[in-house]
Amino acid sequence: MLVDKEGLWYKVLKACYGEEGGRLKEGGSHGSTWWGSLCTIREGIGEGIGNWFENKVRKVLGNGRGTLFWHDIWVGEFPLKIKFPRLFDLALNKESLVEDMRRILGAKGGGDGLWRRCLLAWEEESVRECSVLLHNIVLQ
Numbered sequence: 001m002l003v004d005k006e007g008l009w010y011k012v013l014k015a016c017y018g019e020e021g022g023r024l025k026e027g028g029s030h031g032s033t034w035w036g037s038l039c040t041i042r043e044g045i046g047e048g049i050g051n052w053f054e055n056k057v058r059k060v061l062g063n064g065r066g067t068l069f070w071h072d073i074w075v076g077e078f079p080l081k082i083k084f085p086r087l088f089d090l091a092l093n094k095e096s097l098v099e100d101m102r103r104i105l106g107a108k109g110g111g112d113g114l115w116r117r118c119l120l121a122w123e124e125e126s127v128r129e130c131s132v133l134l135h136n137i138v139l140q
Contacts, residue, residue, distance in 0.1 A: 021095040064099030
């Protein structure tokens, strides 16, 4: 429902709440409780006692087109913007998809053109770590 942008539910929710950065907006104080709960689940927060939702589901990347590289939890327990805050701060496109980053980092190695400035040596090591994560996943 949240990824299939041609599907009816996505179109209905987009009409109700809007879209920002390729994702449906939460809706703020004007959003329904149901929609607010879905948005917190989407962000990996979970709902209720014992975080029942994230304990029962897993993220399937598919082709990587529906997964935000920095914001979604697609590898590990935290989004990469938390694991690599310095790189996230330096990223020109904070709304990159996993598919795009895999293509760019694979083709360019260090990802020239992805950053606001030339990276320092320790920052380049973080990029290599991200690149390894990308190469270890299988996109369908």
